[in-house]
Amino acid sequence: MEYQGVLKKMPTENGDQIQYYLDMKTDFLNMNQLLNRDITMSFVTYECLNCHREREIYRQGFCKSCFFETPNAGEWIMRPELSTAHLDIEDRDLAYEKSVQLQPHIVYLANSSNVKVGVTRKTQVPTRWIDQGAHEAIEIVEVPNRYLAGITEVALKEHVADKTNWRKMLKNDVEDENLTDWRQKLRSYIPEEAQEYFIENNTETQLHFPVKQYPEKPKSLNIKKTGSYSGKLVGIKGQYLIFEDNTVFNVRANEGLVVGIKID
Known part of the structure; x- marks a missing residue:
């Protein structure tokens, strides 16, 4: 075939x-x-x-x-804290940016090679965790826009990693962590603007890869x-x-x- x-x-x-x-x-x-x-895989063009x-x-x-032109590649994609649609300020295409930025976002903890903090749209749970190779993850904050999620991530990554070691993840050289405990330890570092959105009661999601x-x-x-x-x-x-x-x-x-x- x-x-x-x-x-x-x-x-x-x-x-x-x-x-x-x-x-x-x-x-x-x-x-x-x-x-x-x-x-057999071959490069064509x-x-x-x-x-x-x-x-x-x-x-x-x-x-x-x-x-450098498409709104799908704006800098706020990789750096959510740069989102400005909530201020009605355009980066490349305000209508597109509002459609993405002004919807519920999740700040989460995931364990792939280590415990890390990340941001995703609520609709992308658990897809985002799967894409990162995380075998366990938990939501810690649910906010109404991407900007609030971004500033929360920036604050939390002073205390927990925000990158995955891809080699360690692929070797499955990982340890199970109590993400509920991690969530509680990080709670006090959440910015004041996002404190009301802290998620008190939920459980870890376990993911199983083929x-x-x-x-x-x-x-x-x-x-x-x-x-x-x-x-x-x-x-x-x-x-x-x-x-x-x-x-x-x-x-x-x-x-x-x-x-x-x-x-x-």
């Missing part, structure tokens, strides 16, 4: 085991069904996720001009450099495909690349 399409973040479904899908334009692959199968032109990808699946074999020494695949790669798929965690020979491939980090996929 052979497929070709532009890489985008894999959609997921949470359940007893997380289900992963890969959109190949004319085909929608359930990646869980490909575990223990040999896969580029396709910007915004303008859909054959242009080299700059960042986040966008060509360079789109990255991995048959974790890599001992993960080797990141650069498909643009190698041109092609063949290996047996043995797991999926976060947005990474894990292969038997310790090779790992970050689908999200390669958004905008057009690839061919052959399944033996």
Whole structure:
């Protein structure tokens, strides 16, 4: 079976085991069904996720001009504390920014390689945690806009990590943590503007990834450099495909690349 399409973040479904899908334009692959199968992946070309032109990808699946123009790549995406839609101030497209920023947001704790703080729209729970490879997570604050979530994250990351060690996450070199205790320890550091939105009573969410074999020494695949790669798929965690020979491939980090996929 052979497929070709532009890489985008894999959609997921949470359940007893997380289900992963890969959109190949004319085909929608359930990646869980490909575990223990040999896969060959080949780099073909580029396709910007915004303008859909054959242009080299700059960042986040966008060509360079789109990255600096599309509202989907505004700086507030990565730095929520820079959100200004609640002030009626435009960055690139106020209507779009209001649609995203002025909705409920969650500040959460997730444990993937370590306990970290993060921000996501409420509608993206638990998708955001899955994408980060977290095996457990908990909401700590639910606020009405992205700005409040952003300033809360900035305050809390003075006391807890805000990054994931991807190698440690993929090796499954993690320890269970009591996130309820962590939430209580961090409560006093929440900014005054967000204190009323603290979540008193909820429980951890546990997530289970389809991995048959974790890599001992993960080797990141650069498909643009190698041109092609063949290996047996043995797991999926976060947005990474894990292969038997310790090779790992970050689908999200390669958004905008057009690839061919052959399944033996």
